[in-house]
Amino acid sequence: MPQNVSFIDRLRIERLVWALDQQLYDLPRRSRIAHRREVRANLRAAAAEVGTSQALRRVGGSRALAKQFLTAEFGDGPRHSWTAATAFAVLVPLALTFFLGEAANAYQNAITTADPQVTGTFTWSGVSYVQSAVRFDARQGAVTQIGGAFTPLVYILLPIGTIVCGRLWRALPWLRTRRTAE
Amino acid sequence: MSSSHDPQLLKGSLSLLLLHLLAEKESYGYEAAQRLQAAGFADVLEGTVYPALTRLEREGRLATRLVASSSGPARKYYRLTPDGYRALSSGTALWARHVAAVDAVLSRPLPDVPEKGI
Numbered sequence: 001m002p003q004n005v006s007f008i009d010r011l012r013i014e015r016l017v018w019a020l021d022q023q024l025y026d027l028p029r030r031s032r033i034a035h036r037r038e039v040r041a042n043l044r045a046a047a048a049e050v051g052t053s054q055a056l057r058r059v060g061g062s063r064a065l066a067k068q069f070l071t072a073e074f075g076d077g078p079r080h081s082w083t084a085a086t087a088f089a090v091l092v093p094l095a096l097t098f099f100l101g102e103a104a105n106a107y108q109n110a111i112t113t114a115d116p117q118v119t120g121t122f123t124w125s126g127v128s129y130v131q132s133a134v135r136f137d138a139r140q141g142a143v144t145q146i147g148g149a150f151t152p153l154v155y156i157l158l159p160i161g162t163i164v165c166g167r168l169w170r171a172l173p174w175l176r177t178r179r180t181a182e
Numbered sequence: 183m184s185s186s187h188d189p190q191l192l193k194g195s196l197s198l199l200l201l202h203l204l205a206e207k208e209s210y211g212y213e214a215a216q217r218l219q220a221a222g223f224a225d226v227l228e229g230t231v232y233p234a235l236t237r238l239e240r241e242g243r244l245a246t247r248l249v250a251s252s253s254g255p256a257r258k259y260y261r262l263t264p265d266g267y268r269a270l271s272s273g274t275a276l277w278a279r280h281v282a283a284v285d286a287v288l289s290r291p292l293p294d295v296p297e298k299g300i
Contacts, residue, residue, distance in 0.1 A: 015225075038211060044255065065232070
């Protein structure tokens with residue numbers, strides 16, 4: 001007999017749907033939204049029939065369900081990860097900028113600590129292959145920094161690292177089709 | 183809950199079962215799972231059925247349409263495509279041959295089973 005699905009039950013269903021959605025980010029957006037809507041509709045129907053707890057139990061958890069959806073979409077075996085690729089593309093430049101900035105600041109602090117009223121131009125060659133030289137222009141202890149940009153090598157390595165980290169070649173349609181057929 | 187079916191056997195036959203059930207009558211995910219359970223596969227979880235339907239849809243064996251529901255969000259109904267009917271036909275024949283071959287082996291008489299300890 002159909003039961004009423006309470007507000008709390010709907011929240012429990014939404015919690016699972018949200019958790020599932022978070023684990024399906026490697027799917028195309030349209031497909032991810034379609035899965036989300038379908039699972040929500042099915043869970044609501046199941047909750048009305050057998051109760052929310054039983055309905056959620058029989059789905060088997062968001063992690064297992066997401067894994068099966070991803071396998072259904074991309075086939076068995078290793079697959080690409082847009083999440084990992086995005087994390088690399090965002091976090092590595094941020095981390096590099098932070099650490100190189102801190103290193104330059106340490107150099108600047110060394111200059112001003114040695115002589116608080118320092119005047120002159122100082123150059124730190126920077127981290128080899130990663131950044132250009134950083135020039136410090138000091139005037140009466142006030143220091144300005146110029147330079148320290150990423151080298152062209154970094155701009156080449158960042159996309160390569162993004163592709164490698166996300167295994168993005170596995171997203172190529174012809175490769176995916178071949179793997180699914182095997 | 184004890185499992186009444188070998189999971190490996192189920193994995194191999196789930197697509198065929200779903201194709202047959204959906205050829206009988208188009209259904210949405212939960213309904214298909216319910217019909218599968220009513221057919222004796224009570225230990226098949228909905229979490230296994232939904233991705234299997236997704237896979238069949240991706241393979242072009244199932245088509246879908248959204249139908250508004252009075253009791254909640256629109257439901258995605260699955261039905262067979264011509265390719266799905268072909269897959270069902272060839273799968274059924276393959277399954278029949280497989281069952282016949284297994285039966286042929288299992289029905290052979292066994293020699294006397296040796297007693298334990300000999």
